[in-house]
Amino acid sequence: MLPSKELTxxxxxxxxxxxxGSEREVSLxxxxxxxxxxxxxxxxxxxxxxxxxxxxxxxxLDLAFNLIHGTxxxxxxxxxxxxxxxxxxxxxxxxxxxxxxxxxxxxEEFINAEVPTPQSxxxxxxxxxxxxxxxxxxxxKPPREGSSVGVHVCKTEAExxxxxxxxxxxxxxxxxEQFVAGKELTVAVVGDQVFPVVHIDPSxxxxxxxxxxxxxxxxxxxxxxTQYHCPADLDAATTERVQTxxxxxxxxxxxxxxxxxxxxxxxxxxxxxxxxxxxxxxxxTSLLPKAAKAGGYSFNELCVKIGELxxxxxxx
Numbered sequence: 001m002l003p004s005k006e007l008t009x010x011x012x013x014x015x016x017x018x019x020x021g022s023e024r025e026v027s028l029x030x031x032x033x034x035x036x037x038x039x040x041x042x043x044x045x046x047x048x049x050x051x052x053x054x055x056x057x058x059x060x061l062d063l064a065f066n067l068i069h070g071t072x073x074x075x076x077x078x079x080x081x082x083x084x085x086x087x088x089x090x091x092x093x094x095x096x097x098x099x100x101x102x103x104x105x106x107x108e109e110f111i112n113a114e115v116p117t118p119q120s121x122x123x124x125x126x127x128x129x130x131x132x133x134x135x136x137x138x139x140x141k142p143p144r145e146g147s148s149v150g151v152h153v154c155k156t157e158a159e160x161x162x163x164x165x166x167x168x169x170x171x172x173x174x175x176x177e178q179f180v181a182g183k184e185l186t187v188a189v190v191g192d193q194v195f196p197v198v199h200i201d202p203s204x205x206x207x208x209x210x211x212x213x214x215x216x217x218x219x220x221x222x223x224x225x226t227q228y229h230c231p232a233d234l235d236a237a238t239t240e241r242v243q244t245x246x247x248x249x250x251x252x253x254x255x256x257x258x259x260x261x262x263x264x265x266x267x268x269x270x271x272x273x274x275x276x277x278x279x280x281x282x283x284x285t286s287l288l289p290k291a292a293k294a295g296g297y298s299f300n301e302l303c304v305k306i307g308e309l310x311x312x313x314x315x316x
Contacts, residue, residue: 002191003312007304011062013038013045020052021071022149030282031067037300054081063307064089067282070146074279075101088314090306092278096254100278103143103175106253110273113252116245117273118177125168129160137179142170153179182266185232187246188291190258191309194243195291199232230294238269245271257309260288
């Protein structure tokens, strides 16, 4: 059982949002949603817009609520900076953040822990599709980006060439995974509690960034009709397999406090772990709040629980 420490109304909570990476706008939306929730619950929370690495922070912070997705906020950089400053922060620590953010490193840990995950290959982007050992279709993605940034399901050689070119914008290396056809699921874990499974039913071929953040990219696009089902319509045995695999992935990289684990379920009911999100979204379309609600937590209660578990781990 993880320790917990009360989040009092006198404490100063800095809600860190924005960041220098590609997910800045989504992070601002997450941060403002959490800020609103904490204020509604009567806590002394303030907005801290982070625009650069090693930011100047307000004096007297009792807790940094980290809502910076992707680069710096999720890769261990901000965690190291906050530890140097002696400021308790939400979410997982330096090393598990670094591993969780790197899809290659996290996959290595999944394999070491015998967590089911699609077969993969890491290449230099300049090597191109000629070096891929899998038959089409396969998935091409940059190893260190979040929120489906740069992720491509490639069904043709032309699509593969375009995918490698796109990933080259983000990274010199590329992760190629065997494509697993099936249901897209996600599982939220907070503390020791595994929440009900969410089934994501995207309007397109897969849950890309436009499906995930349609409200941000194309708010009036009628073709974006992603549906979410929570709890997912799975039998008890399948649900248990999915949740067990997700928790095993969570444990494999040493995750602390909370995370969201993305899973594919094939037609035979076998789960495959794709990745772990150690700073999952907290926006109006985010999946962690959906799962938490099905697990009995309001959005405000979820925010407070994350804060109290984090204080229990990191405050004196």
